[in-house]
Amino acid sequence: MESFGIYENYIDEHLKSTKCLMRMMKYNGVDETEEGLGMEAHTDRNVLTIVCLNDVADGGLEVKTKDGSHWIEANPLKILHSSSLGEVLLNGRVQSAVHRVVRMGTETRYSSGLFSMPNTEDLISAPEEMVDPEYPRLFNPFDFEAYYKFTCEGSGRRDLSGLKTYCSLLK
Ligand SMILES: O=C(O)CCC(=O)C(=O)O
Numbered sequence: 001m002e003s004f005g006i007y008e009n010y011i012d013e014h015l016k017s018t019k020c021l022m023r024m025m026k027y028n029g030v031d032e033t034e035e036g037l038g039m040e041a042h043t044d045r046n047v048l049t050i051v052c053l054n055d056v057a058d059g060g061l062e063v064k065t066k067d068g069s070h071w072i073e074a075n076p077l078k079i080l081h082s083s084s085l086g087e088v089l090l091n092g093r094v095q096s097a098v099h100r101v102v103r104m105g106t107e108t109r110y111s112s113g114l115f116s117m118p119n120t121e122d123l124i125s126a127p128e129e130m131v132d133p134e135y136p137r138l139f140n141p142f143d144f145e146a147y148y149k150f151t152c153e154g155s156g157r158r159d160l161s162g163l164k165t166y167c168s169l170l171k
């Protein structure tokens with residue numbers, strides 16, 4: 001965030017109000033002839049995600065291009081990507097990556113993901129430094145737990161633009 005000009009105190013403050021969730025995932029290999037979907041297309045709801053994989057020949061993680069026209073393979077060993085809250089905090093300067101896991105090999109794939117997320121009851125919003133005429137405020141301040149709940153239920157569950165649906169100011 002420092003590279004986006006956000007002052008140091010804010011970063012310290014942010015780190016103090018962040019918790020991390022670590023998740024281990026196992027994807028069984030598939031038959032040579034079939035292409036299995038290991039995890040359907042989604043965006044992560046946290047701030048940043050770091051993923052590490054075992055040494056499978058085919059990483060399988062794919063990220064959708066910004067124009068939505070096709071999927072590109074992501075670096076198979078270590079991936080760090082921005083999630084919904086990164087998009088909010090940087091006021092749209094980065095966008096949350098739509099991604100999925102496809103399985104095309106017989107090997108078992110293991111991954112571990114580190115997901116940083118807010119550990120605060122304060123409303124989440126972009127700092128003033130991120131708002132200017134070129135980047136007018138994009139999102140209403142919101143409560144993370146309520147947003148998370150929205151993405152787990154009903155229409156929010158499969159909504160790849162869930163963040164915009166939930167709190168965009170540009171509807
Ligand atoms: O297993 C992976 O490579 C990615 C998993 C993922 O996207 C997630 O857990 O949100």
Ligand SMILES: [Fe+2]
Nearest residue numbers: 042043044099
């Ligand atoms: Fe993900």
